Amino acid sequence: MKYLLLLTSLLLFSAGVFAQVNTDSVTYNKQRNKINAMLAARKVKFSQYDSSLTKRSGIFRMQTKNDIRRSNDILMDIVSTDDEIFIELKKLFDYRTSQLNYTAYQKKQIENNAKEIEKARIGYMNTINSYRKQNEALSAQLKKQIEDYEKKKVLSIIVFGFMLASILVLLVINRKRKA
Template sequence: MKRLFSLTALLLFAACVFAQVKTDSAAYSTQRAKINAMLAARKVKFSQYDTSLTKRSGIFHMQTKGDIRKSNDILMDIVGTDDEIFIELKKLFDYRTSQLNYTNYQKKQVESNAKEVEKTRIAFMTTINRLREQNDDLKATLAKQKAGYESRQKLYIIVIVLTFSSILALAFTKRKRKA
């Protein structure tokens, strides 16, 4: 019964573990997709920046302040996107780290449960062996007592038979004397 309970608890724990891993994996995949989309947007912005650097709308084909400001604005937007990407990457690494930590925690739990079950099993085996030895000792003691009882019983029968035969012999000898 205890083994059945332990097995059921272990199976429920494993089901919870697999459910957690799937949830973490889904969150991890979602986070990766978000970062990939941000990287694609950054690539588009960088190509806009590259285009703005080559754009020269001034006299004698020179860059104007407006051209430089547009390039700087695009560059600042790229920097903002990079900051957001770093924040999202940190979240992604946190997901991965927590997933690895949880996996290590699960392994430790399974190992400790296995050790506990092994200790319990060894304790049961030790108890069973001790009880078997006690049972064997009790059987040997019972056999000795039976043998002693049987030998005493035989002795009592012999004493009773001898007593009756002596009484009969005495009674028979008294009759012979009187006759």
Template sequence: MKHLFLFAFIVLFGADAFAQIKTDSVAYSKQRAKINAMLAARKVKFGQYDTSLTKRSGIFHLQTKNDIRRSNQILMDIVDTDDEIFIELKKLFDYRTSQLNYTTYQKKQVESNAKEIEKTRLSYMGTINSFRAQNDDLKAQLAKQKERYESRQRMFIIAIVLMLTSILALLLIKRKRKA
């Protein structure tokens, strides 16, 4: 597709346009390299996000609020990176559309990018909402575990008090028999 595009451009605008294509191609290559570097950085951040999801530093090997907050922060960094990538992609597309001077093509690209961004944002919002629901579930589990712990603690205290009173009662009975 690129080769067909370049061929048509060369045929339409001749040798003078060819010199401009070379300079635009250098700028286009630099822009592509920049986007590829940003995509690599996004991939690294997504790896960090995957790792943060499996990190469980809480009691009974559960995720803590801080674990979830770290995961959400990494996810927000990924969203910011995606926004920057979309901006740079728009610049990359503008190089080509400005060469062809097709305003309708440019409008379609902006609209499709806006739709893609909207889809991406909606999916991120869905992910964040699922994390919020998971956070609420974890809070409920924590409350249940605290409740169980307190009831067990009460049982142990009652058992200790009963043992102490039975020991004291036995000692008193033993003293009365000796006397």
């Protein structure tokens, strides 16, 4: 039982730590609860007013001045409560308006960030494409240079072969003259 209680309290604590609470919505909910409490108090006062209207403490079951004054006092209290409710409702609407404005601002920021990211992505793609074209051009140039080198190499071997053959022919001719 002791471990169960400890485990439960640990889970509740960790849930509270990891929960993400929006302070604006907490304030909004507090304001709503405050207004609901004020409306409940107004309902109680109105039922008091209704019962005070039926109260007749005078002779022959007539209303006295004190009965009417008590009813008027309760009515004035209801009116002041209504005024407070209107003030609190205005605060509530202001919270809601500010939340909506903030949400619209966040949406606009997200759209702007998305546009900037899209521009950067297009820029990166263009850069990659230009590098790819440049790489293809350099590869083609390298291939052509390798082919030219191979042709020059073959030509050099042929020329060297002719020179060697010429030297051998001259040596053979030179030996025949001396002999």
